[in-house]
Amino acid sequence: MKFRKLSGLCLLLFIVFNNSSFAQQKASFLLIDEQLLTKSRGLLKQGDKEASAKINAIINRVDSALTKEPYSVTFNKTKTAPSNDKHDYISQAPYWWADPAKPKGLPYIRKDGERNPEIYLLHDRSQLGDMCTAVKQLGLAYYYTGNEKYAVKAKSLLQTWFVDSATRMNPNLNYAQYIPGLNDGRGIGIIESRELTAIPDAIAMLNGSKAIDEKLINDIKDWFKAFSGWLQTSPNGNDERSQLNNHGSYYDVQLIDYSLFTGNSKTAVELLQSTTIPRIDKQFTPEGAQPLELARTKSWDYVNMNLYAWCQLAILANHLNIDLWHKQTADGRGMKAAVKWLIPYASGEKKWENQQIASFEYEQLKFIMDKASAQYPDLNFDAVFKKFPKGVEVE
Numbered sequence: 001m002k003f004r005k006l007s008g009l010c011l012l013l014f015i016v017f018n019n020s021s022f023a024q025q026k027a028s029f030l031l032i033d034e035q036l037l038t039k040s041r042g043l044l045k046q047g048d049k050e051a052s053a054k055i056n057a058i059i060n061r062v063d064s065a066l067t068k069e070p071y072s073v074t075f076n077k078t079k080t081a082p083s084n085d086k087h088d089y090i091s092q093a094p095y096w097w098a099d100p101a102k103p104k105g106l107p108y109i110r111k112d113g114e115r116n117p118e119i120y121l122l123h124d125r126s127q128l129g130d131m132c133t134a135v136k137q138l139g140l141a142y143y144y145t146g147n148e149k150y151a152v153k154a155k156s157l158l159q160t161w162f163v164d165s166a167t168r169m170n171p172n173l174n175y176a177q178y179i180p181g182l183n184d185g186r187g188i189g190i191i192e193s194r195e196l197t198a199i200p201d202a203i204a205m206l207n208g209s210k211a212i213d214e215k216l217i218n219d220i221k222d223w224f225k226a227f228s229g230w231l232q233t234s235p236n237g238n239d240e241r242s243q244l245n246n247h248g249s250y251y252d253v254q255l256i257d258y259s260l261f262t263g264n265s266k267t268a269v270e271l272l273q274s275t276t277i278p279r280i281d282k283q284f285t286p287e288g289a290q291p292l293e294l295a296r297t298k299s300w301d302y303v304n305m306n307l308y309a310w311c312q313l314a315i316l317a318n319h320l321n322i323d324l325w326h327k328q329t330a331d332g333r334g335m336k337a338a339v340k341w342l343i344p345y346a347s348g349e350k351k352w353e354n355q356q357i358a359s360f361e362y363e364q365l366k367f368i369m370d371k372a373s374a375q376y377p378d379l380n381f382d383a384v385f386k387k388f389p390k391g392v393e394v395e
Contacts, residue, residue, distance in 0.1 A: 070160035071131035081175040107181030113297035139205030151209035171227035187239030200261040249309035288341025299354040347383035
């Protein structure tokens with residue numbers, strides 16, 4: 001009888017402990033492939049030269065950045081949003097220029113693909129991007145070394161951006177990509193926050209660190225819950241969700257990622273089914289072309305950028321047992337057709353005939369082809385990987 005009571009008490013204590021605020025739950029990987037990380041960490045321990053070189057390069061970059069100050073939208077503020085709140089993110093539309101035919105150049109006029117250098121006078125976007133990059137690299141350095149100094153620095157950056165009242169960013173993009181003379185901000189500016197999708201995976205890489213406690217994680221999740229709510233209810237959020245091109249794709253990537261991070265799988269599933277999947281019919285032709293992206297002056301960049309977003313969407317959808325990789329319309333529109341269409345251009349078998357006013361970049365293309373090759377064994381990627389050899393992946 002005493003044994004039964006003791007066993008019951010032990011069970012109760014086990015349940016209480018595991019549901020207690022003191023029992024930190026392991027953060028989940030969302031966009032990063034944990035198996036690849038585990039494999040590359042094993043290769044590092046084995047002394048594999050390629051893996052060691054790549055990982056040590058990451059660690060060296062992180063080491064040189066350990067003494068840098070944290071990032072915040074409240075730092076280096078050269079212009080405050082119309083709200084007069086320095087915590088509000090603000091940025092200027094990149095492809096809009098002063099109209100030489102108008103007094104003071106207002107309202108600005110659009111030149112697609114041509115970046116106005118005025119945008120670099122505002123620093124919130126660079127602060128956001130640099131913070132996300134730094135936290136991800138610190139997460140990688142901790143994952144591969146277990147050295148707490150990387151986690152401690154990551155905590156400082158996360159605390160400054162998301163938590164501390166003096167420096168945190170307000171969870172909105174009301175004033176992103178404003179156009180002088182036309183508006184104070186646009187839904188299109190929401191694409192600038194897509195780099196925040198690096199944060200949940202960075203936290204997952206920091207699993208086990210004493211520095212990343214449950215309170216910090218919960219505070220960060222509260223920020224992402226508020227930001228997700230703003231994405232779903234604000235005029236700018238609703239406008240971006242309605243965009244037919246890559247802007248709509250990256251809206252979906254963000255909201256699904258943040259919803260999974262905060263435990264709201266219901267919102268993620270609903271968005272995939274009601275919005276993401278119907279985009280297939282609007283964004284792709286049956287042959288796999290992307291007319292909305294091909295119409296841009298940097299068509300190569302935008303075709304790859306959009307398909308990169310679709311790969312991320314497919315990775316996220318896998319967590320919800322939804323196979324976006326093989327989803328297609330009755331007439332064959334879908335990711336597989338889009339990859340197949342791109343392969344001859346990726347390999348150089350076909351020349352890119354569409355407008356591309358900038359130099360050709362290939363990082364997103366390599367990601368697309370690597371992930372797609374695992375999904376479509378019946379497609380021939382040999383010529384692509386001959387041009388872009390696959391090496392050890394260390395993220």
